[in-house]
Amino acid sequence: MSALIKAIARPEILALCPYQARGGAVAGAVLLDANENPWAPPGAKGAWNRYPEQQAKALVARIAALYSVDIDQLLLTRGADEAIDLLFRATCRAGKDAALITPPTFGLYAVAAKIQGAGLIEIELGQDFSIDPKAIIAAAKAAPVKLIFLCSPNNPTGTLIAQDDIIRIARACVDQLVVIDEAYIEFSGTAGLTCELAALPNLVILKTLSKAYGLAGARLGSLIANTPVIDLVRRVLPPYPLPAPVIAEVQSALAPVNMPIIQTRIAQIITERSRVFEALKAAMGVQKIWPSAANFLLVQLRSNADVLARLKANSIHVRDFSALGEGMVRISIGAPEENDLLLAAFQAGAAQTTSPRRATISRQTKETQISASLDLETTEPVRIDTGIGFFDHMLEQVARHGGFSLILMAKGDLHIDEHHTVEDCAIVLGQALARALGDRAGIGRYGFVLPMDEAQARIAIDLSGRPALRFEAQIAEAGAGGLGGQMVRHVFETLSQHLGAAIHIEASGQNTHHVIEAIFKGFGRALRPALAREGDHIPSSKGVL
Numbered sequence: 001m002s003a004l005i006k007a008i009a010r011p012e013i014l015a016l017c018p019y020q021a022r023g024g025a026v027a028g029a030v031l032l033d034a035n036e037n038p039w040a041p042p043g044a045k046g047a048w049n050r051y052p053e054q055q056a057k058a059l060v061a062r063i064a065a066l067y068s069v070d071i072d073q074l075l076l077t078r079g080a081d082e083a084i085d086l087l088f089r090a091t092c093r094a095g096k097d098a099a100l101i102t103p104p105t106f107g108l109y110a111v112a113a114k115i116q117g118a119g120l121i122e123i124e125l126g127q128d129f130s131i132d133p134k135a136i137i138a139a140a141k142a143a144p145v146k147l148i149f150l151c152s153p154n155n156p157t158g159t160l161i162a163q164d165d166i167i168r169i170a171r172a173c174v175d176q177l178v179v180i181d182e183a184y185i186e187f188s189g190t191a192g193l194t195c196e197l198a199a200l201p202n203l204v205i206l207k208t209l210s211k212a213y214g215l216a217g218a219r220l221g222s223l224i225a226n227t228p229v230i231d232l233v234r235r236v237l238p239p240y241p242l243p244a245p246v247i248a249e250v251q252s253a254l255a256p257v258n259m260p261i262i263q264t265r266i267a268q269i270i271t272e273r274s275r276v277f278e279a280l281k282a283a284m285g286v287q288k289i290w291p292s293a294a295n296f297l298l299v300q301l302r303s304n305a306d307v308l309a310r311l312k313a314n315s316i317h318v319r320d321f322s323a324l325g326e327g328m329v330r331i332s333i334g335a336p337e338e339n340d341l342l343l344a345a346f347q348a349g350a351a352q353t354t355s356p357r358r359a360t361i362s363r364q365t366k367e368t369q370i371s372a373s374l375d376l377e378t379t380e381p382v383r384i385d386t387g388i389g390f391f392d393h394m395l396e397q398v399a400r401h402g403g404f405s406l407i408l409m410a411k412g413d414l415h416i417d418e419h420h421t422v423e424d425c426a427i428v429l430g431q432a433l434a435r436a437l438g439d440r441a442g443i444g445r446y447g448f449v450l451p452m453d454e455a456q457a458r459i460a461i462d463l464s465g466r467p468a469l470r471f472e473a474q475i476a477e478a479g480a481g482g483l484g485g486q487m488v489r490h491v492f493e494t495l496s497q498h499l500g501a502a503i504h505i506e507a508s509g510q511n512t513h514h515v516i517e518a519i520f521k522g523f524g525r526a527l528r529p530a531l532a533r534e535g536d537h538i539p540s541s542k543g544v545l
């Protein structure tokens with residue numbers, strides 16, 4: 001056993017024989033070893049009558065890849081919260097050992113210490129919320145400290161800790177576990193410290209899917225460390241910590257087709273954080289505001305400001321941190337429209353009157369998995385990956401010429417042919433456009449003629465809500481670039497149905513590639529003014545579309 005494990009482990013944990021969890025259901029075997037029921041309840045979406053694996057292998061592999069660590073450096077837990085608790089159980093003897101924390105910081109460290117009966121050494125952050133590595137090292141060496149918690153970016157201050165400081169502490173405190181809580185690292189623009197694991201045997205990194213990945217309700221965290229530390233913590237891990245439905249849902253939420261949308265949302269939160277920061281900095285009711293590397297801002301309100309009353313009147317919840325000083329609150333960065341409401345309560349920045357026209361759609365069938373995110377208010381990013389290069393190019397033309405942002409990721413049964421993938425992408429694009437258009441207030445009906453070399457396409461669109469297609473184009477059966485000739489008509493047929501639009505297309509030309517491209521580009525061009533909002537009226541004598 002390594003000197004580190006000897007120094008940190010509770011001897012009684014090393015001595016115990018851990019509970020032997022059953023290793024997961026084996027296909028084809030007759031399972032009479034865990035007193036399970038042979039039948040799942042009616043309607044169950046999986047074999048929930050069986051105990052799950054203690055560490056679902058496929059999910060471990062997916063999350064290890066997400067964080068760029070080895071599978072034996074990772075333990076999946078019920079939220080990072082459980083990882084904190086497990087660390088205390090594995091290392092701190094009640095009444096004897098202690099943890100070091102740097103207040104103000106995440107409140108659960110102190111609570112978990114008290115539950116375990118461990119002592120607490122507190123080394124306060126400085127005026128600017130930075131840590132004092134020298135004081136931390138000295139304090140850790142002067143007391144029976146087993147765990148040093150460093151939260152980066154820190155909750156509730158938003159401060160990122162310099163990596164050099166963390167490395168210095170980890171090198172000096174060789175008989176302690178240095179636990180870096182990276183719950184918010186994805187919002188910081190830095191990669192975090194997983195790359196230092198090999199060099200620092202006592203480093204522990206906590207991650208969570210709750211914040212950047214939008215999965216707080218699923219309760220999935222990770223404890224990342226070198227294998228000896230993982231093996232120690234595994235001794236106190238409950239036999240079946242992760243529910244089977246959670247394993248399945250998280251696996252599908254983290255499907256690679258979803259990643260570009262998740263990354264775009266993280267970027268959007270970072271952009272919104274700057275916007276809210278600047279607006280609040282200038283707001284009357286704000287005494288002080290701190291820059292943040294996380295998805296929240298720590299703000300001190302002026303004592304005479306009635307901001308709190310206005311927030312309350314508008315049912316806007318912010319977290320009270322008056323324990324840190326009068327008027328201190330922590331404000332999470334929400335969706336742009338939520339942030340607008342917040343700023344309105346601060347009377348900072350005009351309230352937005354037009355609702356955002358965005359839609360995100362995730363569609364999974366046996367034939368295709370598709371994720372799409374569409375935003376009519378902006379033109380970037382446009383990222384398409386359907387597995388059919390030519391079709392990607394065509395959809396990109398629609399978004400670029402239509403003047404909207406579109407991320408569309410599809411993984412389909414292309415080993416059969418392109419039919420399902422192309423059709424389902426058209427369904428999702430049509431639905432996303434229809435959803436983003438909402439009540440269709442202020443939109444129009446348009447047409448466009450697009451010449452392309454010797455080819456020409458004439459497109460007319462009426463976003464009427466009623467599907468209809470007129471398609472008069474001679475397109476060779478072979479099509480172009482893996483997109484069959486018949487599929488072109490089928491795309492627009494599907495789009496007209498799911499978008500709710502009359503689409504008229506006439507096209508001619510010698511070169512099939514040109515004809516198809518002219519149709520898609522012309523469609524985008526005709527969409528652009530049709531999607532543009534020209535006031536709030538609904539362009540129909542009936543008053544609804």
Ligand SMILES: *Cc1c(COP(=O)(O)O)cnc(C)c1O
Nearest residue numbers: 079080081106155183208210221
């Ligand atoms: C939210 C948060 C966590 C907890 O994450 P879960 O995975 O939801 O348990 C851990 N650490 C910090 C600093 C947090 O703010």
